[in-house]
């Protein structure tokens with residue numbers, strides 16, 4: 001069975017990224033490349049990472065006016081990412097245009113409320129709703145706009161899936177029991193996230209900072 005775990009390769013160093021992917025490739029289901037990696041290595045770096053034969057999740061969290069996002073999505077076409085992220089807060093038109101601009105084999109998923117935010121952080125940026133209510137609102141918007149799914153925490157995914165049965169649910173910010181939270185504020189264990197309805201899990205530092213990343217990936221796999 002293919003692992004639901006996508007390892008977050010958060011480094012600007014291509015050689016380090018390749019080393020980590022090589023270590024864990026047999027115990028993860030895909031490679032997630034984010035802003036840090038893409039800003040440093042661009043298309044060339046992504047091409048290099050495709051050589052591991054795993055699906056590529058391009059987590060660029062695009063957020064701009066509709067025309068700009070659509071053009072950016074078109075400029076990523078040739079990389080054929082399996083998954084691409086945009087921010088749901090960009091609004092309906094931006095979401096629709098992003099989906100229309102994506103290749104047929106790319107799932108476009110909308111980030112709802114970052115897992116590093118809690119209700120206090122939402123209040124600071126002028127959002128009166130709590131995290132679950134805001135996730136629900138943005139999940140509805142993403143579904144209406146024709147996206148493939150959303151990114152949310154493991155705390156909200158069951159609620160979101162209940163309203164969108166065939167949605168694709170990406171859950172980052174997962175932590176093995178007792179693991180260091182770092183900057184994550186709405187974290188659950190990998191097992192809980194899957195039980196709650198996650199389609200895939202994103203795991204970064206619990207694997208990448210481990211003394212033995214492959215062992216860490218296998219230990220997570222064993223809990224699923």
Ligand SMILES: O=c1ccn([C@@H]2O[C@H](COP(=O)(O)O)[C@@H](O)[C@H]2O)c(=O)[nH]1
Nearest residue numbers: 008034113114115172173202203204205
């Ligand atoms: O809400 C979100 C959206 C994306 N992420 C990304 O997932 C990984 C998590 O890394 P950890 O080291 O496991 O915390 C990282 O690349 C984030 O950019 C997220 O955490 N939360």
